[in-house]
Amino acid sequence: MATIITKEQQEKEKMVTLVSSDSEKFVVEQKVAEKSHVIKMVMNCCGIESPIPVRRVKGDILKSILEYCEKHSKGEAQEVMEKWDKEYMDKAEKDLVFFHDLMLASHFLHIQELVDLIAVTFAGMLKMKSPEEIRQKFNINNDLTKEQEEHIMTTFGWAFQPI
Amino acid sequence: MKKKKKHALISKKPAEKKKPVIINEDIVTEILLRLPTKSIFKFKCISKTWLKIITDPWFANAYKSFNAVLPVFAGCFCVSPKNHELIFHPLKHCLESPSMNTLPLNLQDLSISSILSSNGLLLLCTTDGRKMVCNPVTGRRLMIPKMKDNTEWYHAFGLIHEKDNHVKVVFAYKLATDDSQTALFLSDLSLDNKPVTRKELEPGKDWLEMLTKWQCRTKNIEFRVYCSKKNEWNQKRLVSKFPCYVCFDPDQMAGVPIGDNLYWITVDGEVLVYNNMIKSEASMTELIGAPAAIKTLDAITIYCSGNEILLYCARDVIMKNVVIIWELMSDQKSWALLRFSVSENKFHLLRQGVDQLRCMSKSSITGTT
Structure with a gap:
């Protein structure tokens, strides 16, 4: 869980307030917020006194992202982190819309580690699927012409066969 | 400052859980x-x-x-006869090749009589007797100048890469047709659906003469080498004399290059090696005996494995689904039996690659762009 830190703690650490698109406020340590390259740049140029709006990211997503950033700013042993990452991904990938938005937000906030983690999980999820299954999953309209599709299917026939 | 993103963030409202994802x-x-x-x-x-x-x-x-890893390129190109497009057939699907397309060869301006490939490049022969080396990736061509008293018809070919994007093109010619009588045994020759003997061949019929010449074995083979760096043919005659008769397999004219060596399979199942670096004529070429009795083998082919070792593949004459593979040992003489039974499918692909076009490539496609 993203820690929403009390005022007493806030005085000890350098704290920064982030505001999501639906006006939810999150108070986190500066080193946690720094995990995002974009927020780091904002803090560098505008300081941390006033709240930083994260207008493109909704509260539930931001909460999840900050949870990740906080865990990853502690510098724990690699095995612990890997285990934690796996559990984090298992939970997130259950809801595809949430998972997609999580990736989009981490991409937007420039948290490369998290983008990597999600993309690898995503790739594993899609790898064995057929094009039709992917289209259904993401509601993609097949706008290729019959000829184009046939050309791809015949030229790269090997890609469509099971190994 | 925040950058404006091109793509709108698609966020769901908690109420409509079933709204489909629109992927960015x-x-x-x-x-x-x-x-x-x-x-x-x-x-x-x-x-x-x-x-x-x-x-x-x-x-x-x-x-x-x-x-981060340079893709290992194991597979073969086949030229589609319709539109001269190169189609790549990888042998292992999990290999990472950045080539996401077929390669258009654009040979419409030439009248091609044959395409052979060696070491990732193609040798194009035109009907008017020109020869050129073509890089299928960049489309660049290198014209090979005509050589004095060069016969148009070579019996084998191979290509060796040199430094600074230069190549050495090796052509092998059978010199004397010492054993012309054996020619007819090698393949069934027929004319108007009747078997013909050598005596019946009309002297004027070029192609029959040519075919006979092709199938003759010889003890003497001349190598002619074109070096693109000097833009010239070798000056000295390089003739190899073998103790026994040799005949190149017409289906496998393109040599398999490994390092400084070029390998060709002969119709008797032996392997002919040409070493580019050795200067002395006596040891420049060598014959490596077949790993097993040729009569028990069928559909023989050689190719280079990913780790630069020559592999000798054949099918058992009796048990057709058994494929046998030998690996050439570092002494360049003996063979090690590698493993049995590759799936039939893949073996066909291998054969197709060598027979029909012709191009087994071990070079990376990006390495040549």
Whole structure:
């Protein structure tokens, strides 16, 4: 869980307030917020006194992202982190819309580690699927012409066969 | 400051859980970069957007640098007879090749009589007797100048890469047709559906004469080497004299290059080696005996494995589904039996690659761009 830190703690650490698109406020340590390259740049140029709006990211997503950033700013042993990452991904990938938005937000906030983690999980999820299954999953309209599709299917026939 | 993003963030409202995801292009790219090549080819036919992302040259580059290993390129090109497009058939699907397309060869300006390949490059022969080396990736061509008293018809060919993008092109000619009588045993010759003997061949019929010449064995083979760096043919005659008769396999004229060596399979199942570096004529070429009695083998072919070792593949004459593979040992004389039974499918692909075109490539496609 993203820690929403009390005022007493806030005085000890350098704290920064982030505001999501639906006006939810999150108070986190500066080193946690720094995990995002974009927020780091904002803090560098505008300081941390006033709240930083994260207008493109909704509260539930931001909460999840900050949870990740906080865990990853502690510098724990690699095995612990890997285990934690796996559990984090298992939970997130259950809801595809949430998972997609999580990736989009981490991409937007420039948290490369998290983008990597999600993309690898995503790739594993899609790898064995057929094009039709992917289209259904993401509601993609097949706008290729019959000829184009046939050309791809015949030229790269090997890609469509099971190994 | 925050950057304006091109793509709108698609966020769901908690109430409408069932709203389908509309996947963002940046996200698609990030995911594709982490997928194996096979999936990428497969996903080309999802939609125009996915196709656009995958065929963008930027993506191929990003994919290559992202995956950090130079792709090992094991497979064969086949030329489609219809439109001269090169189609790549990888032997292992999980290999990462950044080549996401077939390669148009654009040979419309030439009248091609044959295409052979060696070491990732193609040798084009035109009907008017010109020869050129062509890089199928960049489309660049290198014209080989005509050599004095050069017979148009060579019996084998091979290509060796040199420094600074230069090549050495080796042509092998059978010198004397000492054993012309054996020619007719090698293949059934027929004319108007009747078997013919050598005596019946009309002297004027060029192609029959040619065919006979082709199938004759010889003890003397001349090598002519064109070096693109000096832009000239070798001055000294390089003739190899063998203790026994040799005949190149007409289906496998293109040599298999490994390091400084070129290997050809002969119709008797032996392997002829030509070493580019050895200057003395006596040891420049050598014959390596077949690993097993030729009569028990069928569909013999040689190719280079990924780790630069010559492999000798054949099928058992009796048990057709058993494929046998030998590996050439470092003494360049003896063979080690590697393993039995490759699936029939893959073996056909191998044969197809060597027979029909012709191109077994071990070089990376990006290495030549």
